[in-house]
Amino acid sequence: MTPIRHVAVVGGGAWGTALANAAAAGGRSVTLWMRDRAAAHAAQHERSNARYLPGIVLADTVSATAEAADLAGADAVLLVVPAQAARATLAHLASSLPSRAPIVVCAKGIEAATRAFMTDVVRDVIPDARVAILSGPSFAADVASGLPTAVTLAAADADLAASLAAALSSPSFRVYYSTDVRGVEIGGAGKNVLAVAVGIVAGRGLGDSAKAALTARGFAELLRFAGAHGGRAETLMGLSGLGDLVLTCGSAQSRNFSLGLRIGAGAALGDATGGKLAEGAFTAEALIALAHAAGVEMPIAEAVAAVLSGRLTVDAASDALMSRPLRSE
């Protein structure tokens, strides 16, 4: 296997920028590709991403660029764009990506239009791609500040997973590896939807006990979904499943939780989103469609999808989320 000396990060949002610095801290040289030419130029010369990750200095070994040609030398490519933009971004860059470099998906979600998981989207666009996925409880600001964080990287090939994990790890950013690609992407996609539900309950002022109960019930849904779609239970119980669920459902720093919070507090959907939908809003319908197809009950995800599409009022959803028949757990 080619040693991973040079990493390309595709996507200059907060997470892409944080991962670029993390890989640099791990000893890699990094090319940070940003779609916006002016932003790339500013990042390269001002050594910061003022729009998405203000206050963080880009590591010396990170080069920001908007030139697809600059991706050619990468030994590994991190795809760090919003889930719904993954296909178009890859299609745009495919001819510039080095053919044998593994592609590490760092986007969390299910493609709404096709109900495809992210690694399948990559294989659709680049059929012979060596695909991996990186996910876990990691706010970009925490990673960029050098706070201790731990994530999971999965690839079907254990050696590839281990070598990518080693290449991206640094003392503060710890990357564990796994071969359960599907389990990792299910955790990352599902938790965004569940966080909207927990946010709604929080926004209605129903208390921390209710939030915790709903988080546990949401986890049970996600575990059932994973079981039906080929993810392993132990992966869901790990960093990329439970860990990320706890983070996303517990902090207003999460866009998905915040969206729920505003909806629960009574904001109209358009106002709640502030014009920019959180990932969970896109993924919700795809998640429940995949659940239906596999015969899996996901009442919490259903309620989120119904509220976001206007099929259910927040009052009715809140009742549905918190009252269930009295029965054995």
Place this chain on the structure above:
Amino acid sequence: MTPIRHVAVVGGGAWGTALANAAAAGGRSVTLWMRDRAAAHAAQHERSNARYLPGIVLADTVSATAEAADLAGADAVLLVVPAQAARATLAHLASSLPSRAPIVVCAKGIEAATRAFMTDVVRDVIPDARVAILSGPSFAADVASGLPTAVTLAAADADLAASLAAALSSPSFRVYYSTDVRGVEIGGAGKNVLAVAVGIVAGRGLGDSAKAALTARGFAELLRFAGAHGGRAETLMGLSGLGDLVLTCGSAQSRNFSLGLRIGAGAALGDATGGKLAEGAFTAEALIALAHAAGVEMPIAEAVAAVLSGRLTVDAASDALMSRPLRSE
């Protein structure tokens, strides 16, 4: 089975008082036994527990008393005293408890002196007791305020569990039932220890991502422990396991999390506890002793026990908690 019309609550702290009101809301008549004669008299006449649950009015069908003889008519007894006081309290009251009334333990912890789980402590004192356990994510203030909460009640006899769950449930306080007594008590005891660890990391300012990662790793420890001690994985993944862990590790309302928070922020142990140890501090040593006996690794619980006993500095513990060898999850 005798219909459960009359419930006795033993223990007049916040949780006992909240449970007395919850059972009253479920249609039971309730005797709330408090050790402190003056407090019982005040509660009975002022209709509130000013010391532990200020601002909450006792339901009309709750009678507060300090007379053990008043427990005689109960169809079920809730034991709601601190875990380390359960044995002495039961021994004191045993002769006054109606012989066939089931005893529902609502204390979370392991007896430090004997390493016994709570239901075993009950059976030690009253060998032919019909024992159940109630546990789950439920701050007393949330339950007392009528916010929606959900907990688990377990008894070996499913009919007993179902009838107790039905008797204690009300629209806002939902009691699910299970037959996995050991699984429920392991979740309730273990989460207090893990919450101290997560509090320490929070107190050191290590960020929400680190807290979430540690919560997930703590859950994995608890699951291993349960597997070795006869608790079911699905119970640990439910309200009384994961749900309560999420609540306890995520809120400064939790005494155990708060203890860790103060320790992590640099308070000396004596100052951190404010003279009153959180339950997790008592349970930590017993938990790891039971883990050792079963050959289960619990590095997070070990670190908590070591910090609380002064065997490990907070700095060293914090490093141990957040840095582990890079490996497969």
